[in-house]
Amino acid sequence: MGNHNLSHLDALEAESIYILREAAAEFSRPALLYSIGKDSSVMLRLAQKSFYPAPIPFPFLHIDTTYKFREMIEFRDRTCSELGVKLIVHTNHEAIAMGANPFRLGPSKCCALLKTKALLDSLSQNGIDAAIGGARRDEEKSRAKERIFSFRDAFGQWDPKNQRPELWNLYNSRIDKGQSVRVFPLSNWTELDVWEYIRREEIPVVPLYFAKEREVVVRGDKLIIPEHGGERLSSDRTEVIRCRMRSLGCSHCSGAIRSEADSISRIIDELKAIRRSERENRLIDHDQEGSMELKKREGYF
Amino acid sequence: MRFLTAGSVDDGKSTLIGRLLHDSGGVYEDELASLQKLPSVNGFKFDPSHITDGLKAEREQGITIDVAYRYFSTPRRKFIIADTPGHEQYTRNMVTGASNADVAVLLVDARKGILIQTRRHAYIAWLLGIRNIIVAVNKMDLVGFDPEVFARIRQSFMEFASPMQLQEIEFIPISALEGDNVIAPSGKMPWYEGRPLLETLESIQIHENDSSATFRFPVQMVIRSGQDFRGYAGTIASGDLRPNAEVLALPSGRQAIIDRILNYKEDLDHAFAPMSVIVSLRQHLDLGRGDMLCDPRRAPAPSKRFRAKLIWMSTLPMKVNEPYLLRHTTQMACMSVVKLLHKINLDTLSQIQADSLQCNEIGEAEIETHKPILCDPYTVNKTCGSFIVVHPISNATLAAGIISDPLAEDTALLSAFPAPAARNGDSQGIIVWITGLSGSGKTTICKAVHTELLARGIRVEMLDGDIIRKHLSRDLGFSKAERDENIRRIGFVAHLLTRNGVVALVSAISPYRAVRDEIRATMGRFLEVFVNAPLEVCERRDPKGLYKRARAGEVRGFTGIDDPYEPPLSPGVECRTDLESEKESVDKVLMAILKAIQ
Numbered sequence: 029m030g031n032h033n034l035s036h037l038d039a040l041e042a043e044s045i046y047i048l049r050e051a052a053a054e055f056s057r058p059a060l061l062y063s064i065g066k067d068s069s070v071m072l073r074l075a076q077k078s079f080y081p082a083p084i085p086f087p088f089l090h091i092d093t094t095y096k097f098r099e100m101i102e103f104r105d106r107t108c109s110e111l112g113v114k115l116i117v118h119t120n121h122e123a124i125a126m127g128a129n130p131f132r133l134g135p136s137k138c139c140a141l142l143k144t145k146a147l148l149d150s151l152s153q154n155g156i157d158a159a160i161g162g163a164r165r166d167e168e169k170s171r172a173k174e175r176i177f178s179f180r181d182a183f184g185q186w187d188p189k190n191q192r193p194e195l196w197n198l199y200n201s202r203i204d205k206g207q208s209v210r211v212f213p214l215s216n217w218t219e220l221d222v223w224e225y226i227r228r229e230e231i232p233v234v235p236l237y238f239a240k241e242r243e244v245v246v247r248g249d250k251l252i253i254p255e256h257g258g259e260r261l262s263s264d265r266t267e268v269i270r271c272r273m274r275s276l277g278c279s280h281c282s283g284a285i286r287s288e289a290d291s292i293s294r295i296i297d298e299l300k301a302i303r304r305s306e307r308e309n310r311l312i313d314h315d316q317e318g319s320m321e322l323k324k325r326e327g328y329f
Numbered sequence: 330m331r332f333l334t335a336g337s338v339d340d341g342k343s344t345l346i347g348r349l350l351h352d353s354g355g356v357y358e359d360e361l362a363s364l365q366k367l368p369s370v371n372g373f374k375f376d377p378s379h380i381t382d383g384l385k386a387e388r389e390q391g392i393t394i395d396v397a398y399r400y401f402s403t404p405r406r407k408f409i410i411a412d413t414p415g416h417e418q419y420t421r422n423m424v425t426g427a428s429n430a431d432v433a434v435l436l437v438d439a440r441k442g443i444l445i446q447t448r449r450h451a452y453i454a455w456l457l458g459i460r461n462i463i464v465a466v467n468k469m470d471l472v473g474f475d476p477e478v479f480a481r482i483r484q485s486f487m488e489f490a491s492p493m494q495l496q497e498i499e500f501i502p503i504s505a506l507e508g509d510n511v512i513a514p515s516g517k518m519p520w521y522e523g524r525p526l527l528e529t530l531e532s533i534q535i536h537e538n539d540s541s542a543t544f545r546f547p548v549q550m551v552i553r554s555g556q557d558f559r560g561y562a563g564t565i566a567s568g569d570l571r572p573n574a575e576v577l578a579l580p581s582g583r584q585a586i587i588d589r590i591l592n593y594k595e596d597l598d599h600a601f602a603p604m605s606v607i608v609s610l611r612q613h614l615d616l617g618r619g620d621m622l623c624d625p626r627r628a629p630a631p632s633k634r635f636r637a638k639l640i641w642m643s644t645l646p647m648k649v650n651e652p653y654l655l656r657h658t659t660q661m662a663c664m665s666v667v668k669l670l671h672k673i674n675l676d677t678l679s680q681i682q683a684d685s686l687q688c689n690e691i692g693e694a695e696i697e698t699h700k701p702i703l704c705d706p707y708t709v710n711k712t713c714g715s716f717i718v719v720h721p722i723s724n725a726t727l728a729a730g731i732i733s734d735p736l737a738e739d740t741a742l743l744s745a746f747p748a749p750a751a752r753n754g755d756s757q758g759i760i761v762w763i764t765g766l767s768g769s770g771k772t773t774i775c776k777a778v779h780t781e782l783l784a785r786g787i788r789v790e791m792l793d794g795d796i797i798r799k800h801l802s803r804d805l806g807f808s809k810a811e812r813d814e815n816i817r818r819i820g821f822v823a824h825l826l827t828r829n830g831v832v833a834l835v836s837a838i839s840p841y842r843a844v845r846d847e848i849r850a851t852m853g854r855f856l857e858v859f860v861n862a863p864l865e866v867c868e869r870r871d872p873k874g875l876y877k878r879a880r881a882g883e884v885r886g887f888t889g890i891d892d893p894y895e896p897p898l899s900p901g902v903e904c905r906t907d908l909e910s911e912k913e914s915v916d917k918v919l920m921a922i923l924k925a926i927q
C-alpha cells in the first residue's frame with residue numbers, strides 16, 4: 029500500500045473542513061463572520077465543501093461599518109444571493125447617527141464602536157455561541173498565539189494569559205450560557221496559501237485585489253482610495269496610480285499598494301517577492317504597540 | 330512540516346526562531362523596522378527574540394507565556410513552528426504545541442547543560458509521539474565554541490534519553506544570536522561535521538500517513554440532502570478507504586459496505602488519512618456523531634476501563650473518583666480516575682507512588698468511563714489513543730490523556746451488549762429526565778405521559794426513582810456519592826433502553842446538577858424536564874408524609890430540607906405544577922417528546 033501524502037494545500041483544506049464541522053456539530057448557533065475579503069472567500073468555499081451536498085448550516089454575519097468599499101458590498105450581495113446563504117448584516121446605527129467616523133474619533137475609537145461593539149451586540153442579539161472567523165496566525169503577533177477554538181467570556185473578552193490548553197484536534201467546546209467561542213479554521217494558513225488556494229479552486233474575489241489605474245489620495249507613503257468623502261490634509265495629493273488592495277477593510281483606513289499584479293498568478297508572484305507585511309497598510313494596527321492584542325482582548329476579531 | 334522548539338527559559342528559543350525567520354527571509358521589512366525601535370542587545374542590531382514574543386505581558390516580563398505559531402518556507406519545505414514556553418508553570422502550553430508537532434528542537438544552553446526543563450520537555454515530546462528530536466546546543470559563542478562542552482552535553486543527554494526509544498536524535502552546536510550553524514555552516518566550529526539546523530529540518534523524514542495503518546473514521550456529523558442522501562462526514566484518522574470496502578460501525582457492531590466517498594462535487598475512488606470526506610453506506614445504519622467506522626478485521630477495543638498517562642494541566646489537583654468529562658475523538662463521556670498507579674519523576678524517569686497529580690505532573694492512571702470508548706493505544710493510533718479531561722462545571726481543560734492500554738476484561742463488553750437491528754418504522758429512543766423536589770408532581774406527570782405515548786403506539790418504559798431504589802440500588806444510601814451512583818445506574822439502564830428505540834421516562838429527584846449534566850453530556854438524545862413547584866407547596870402536599878418526618882428530624886439529608894436541590898439551568902421543558910393544570914404540564918412534555926423522536 030505504501031504512503032500517501034496530501035499536498036500542503038490539501039492538508040490545510042482537510043484541517044479547516046474538520047474545524048468547520050466541529051463548530052457546526054458542537055454549537056447550537058454558530059455563524060460565520062463574513063468580511064468579504066480573500067480569507068472570507070476561502071472560508072466560504074471551505075464551508076461549501078464541508079457540508080456538500082447539504083447547504084451551509086449556519087448564517088453569515090457581516091459587520092458593516094458603512095465605510096466599506098462599494099465594490100465589497102456589491103460583491104457580498106451578489107455572492108450571498110447566488111449561493112443562497114443566509115446573510116445577517118449588522119451596523120451600529122446609533123454610533124453612526126451620532127457621527128462616528130475615523131476623522132472625528134481616530135481609527136481606534138471608530139473601530140471600537142463600529143466593529144467591536146457592533147460585533148458583540150450582534151452576537152448577543154442573535155444568540156450566537158460560536159463565531160467563525162477567518163483570522164490567520166501569520167497575520168499579526170498576538171494572533172500567532174490564538175487557539176483554534178478560542179474562548180470568550182460573557183463580555184466577549186479574550187484572556188490571552190489564561191487560554192485553555194488545546195491538544196491534538198480535540199477542541200474543548202464546552203461553554204456556559206452567555207459565553208462564546210471564536211473559531212478560526214484558517215489558523216494555519218499563510219497569505220500565500222490563501223492565494224494559491226484561490227487560484228486552484230478558481231474562487232471569485234473582490235476586484236479591488238487586482239491592480240489597475242485608480243485615482244488615489246497620496247498621504248505620506250500611504251495610498252488611499254477615496255470613497256466616502258472624508259477629510260483632506262493640506263499635504264494630500266490626488267494622483268492616478270496603478271495599485272491594488274492587499275487587505276480589505278474600511279476605505280479610509282486601508283491603504284492600497286503600488287502594484288502591477290492584475291491576475292491571481294501575478295499576485296502570487298508579487299507576494300513571493302514582497303518584503304512587507306500584509307497588515308502594514310491597516311492604520312488601525314499601528315495605533316500603538318500591542319494594539320491588536322488590546323483590541324482582541326476587548327472582543328475584536 | 331510542523332516542529333516545536335522547547336527547552337528551559339533563556340536557553341534561546343525565541344532568539345533561534347527569530348534567527349531562522351530572519352535569515353530565511355520570513356520577516357517583513359516593516360516588522361523589522363518596528364523591532365529595531367526596541368533596545369539592541371549585545372551590540373547586535375536587533376534582538377531576534379522580539380519577532381516571536383507576541384503578547385504585551387510577554388514583552389513586559391521578557392518571557393514566553395503561550396505557544397506562538399510561526400510560518401516560513403524554503404524552496405524545499407513549508408514549516409510551521411510552535412514556539413513553546415520554557416517556564417515550568419507554562420508546561421501545559423508546551424504540551425499544546427507538542428501535540429501537533431512532528432519534530433522537536435530542544436534548546437540547551439551550552440553553559441548550563443541539561444536542566445530539569447530540558448528533560449521534562451524531552452520526555453513530553455517523546456510521550457506525545459515525537460520520535461525525531463534535534464538537540465540544539467546554543468550559545469556556543471559563550472563557551473568559546475569548545476567541542477568538549479558540546480561532547481559532554483551530548484553524552485549526558487544520551488544517558489538520560491536511553492530509556493526512550495527515539496528514532497533519531499541529532500545534536501547541533503549553534504549560536505542563535507550570531508547565526509552559527511543555524512542556516513549556514515559555521516566557520517567557528519570546523520570540528521562539527523554535521524549539517525546546520527535548517528538543512529537538518531529540511532531533510533528529516535517524517536513517518537506519517539501510513540496507509541497500511543488500520544482504518545479508523547470517527548463520525549463527526551450526519552449530512553442529509555434531499556429524500557435519500559444520508560452521508561457521514563469526518564476526517565480519516567488512519568488508514569485508507571475505497572468504495573465497496575466492508576466496514577464495521579461501532580458501537581453498534583453492525584457491518585456495512587461503503588457506497589460513495591464524496592469530496593465536494595466529486596466522488597473519490599480512494600481516500601486516506603488525514604482527508605476530510607463524506608461517506609455513504611449501502612445499508613441504512615443509524616449512525617451519529619461519536620460513532621466510528623473501522624476495519625472489521627482490526628476493530629478498536631471498546632473499553633470502559635483503560636490505562637492512560639495523564640499530563641495534568643490545572644491548578645486544581647487531580648482527585649481519584651471525582652467525576653470528570655472525557656473528550657475522545659468526536660464523543661464525550663463521563664469518566665473518573667479509579668486509581669493513580671504512579672507518577673513520573675521527570676529528573677530520573679523513575680516511577681513514584683502518589684495519590685494525586687498537581688499541575689504539570691505526569692502520572693499513569695486507571696480510568697473508568699461510563700460508556701465504552703473506542704480506543705487504540707496512542708503509540709498505534711494518535712487519534713484514537715488520545716483524549717482530554719474536562720471539568721464538568723467550570724468547563725476547563727484539566728489534562729491531556731494518552732491511552733497506554735485498554736484493559737482486556739472489558740473488550741468482551743461490546744459482544745455482551747450487541748445492539749439489536751433497528752426495525753423499519755421504529756421511532757428513535759430518547760431519555761426524558763424528569764427532575765424536581767419530592768411532591769412536585771414528577772410521578773403524576775410521568776404516568777400520564779406514559780399513557781399518552783402508549784396510546785400512540787410508541788415504545789416507552791418508566792424508571793421511577795423510588796422503585797429503582799428498592800431493586801437496582803437497594804445497596805445505596807443518600808449521601809452525595811450514593812445519590813450520584815444511583816443516578817448513574819438509572820442513566821445506564823435508560824441508555825440501554827434508548828438503544829432499542831424505547832422512550833425512557835426517568836422520574837427521580839436527582840438533586841445534583843453535575844451528575845444530571847454528566848448524563849446529558851454523554852447521551853445523544855436527552856430531554857430534561859424540570860417539574861417545578863415551590864418547596865412550601867410540595868411540603869403542603871406531602872403525599873408520602875416525608876417532609877413531616879424530615880422536619881421532625883426522623884429523616885436526615887432530605888432534599889429541600891437539609892440537603893440541596895440544584896435546579897436545572899436550562900431545562901428542555903419546565904412544568905410549574907403550582908400554576909398550571911396537570912393537563913397543561915403533560916401536554917408540554919408530550920409535545921417535546923414527539924418533536925424529538927419523529
Ligand SMILES: Nc1nc2c(ncn2[C@@H]2O[C@H](COP(=O)(O)OP(=O)(O)O)[C@@H](O)[C@H]2O)c(=O)[nH]1
Nearest residue numbers: 338339340341342343344378467468504505506
Ligand atoms: N551569547 C548568546 N546569547 C544568546 C544566544 N541565544 C540567545 N541568547 C540570549 O539569551 C537570552 C534568552 O534568549 P531567549 O531567546 O529570550 O530565550 P527563550 O526564553 O528560550 O525564548 C537573551 O538575552 C538572548 O539574547 C546565543 O546563541 N549566544
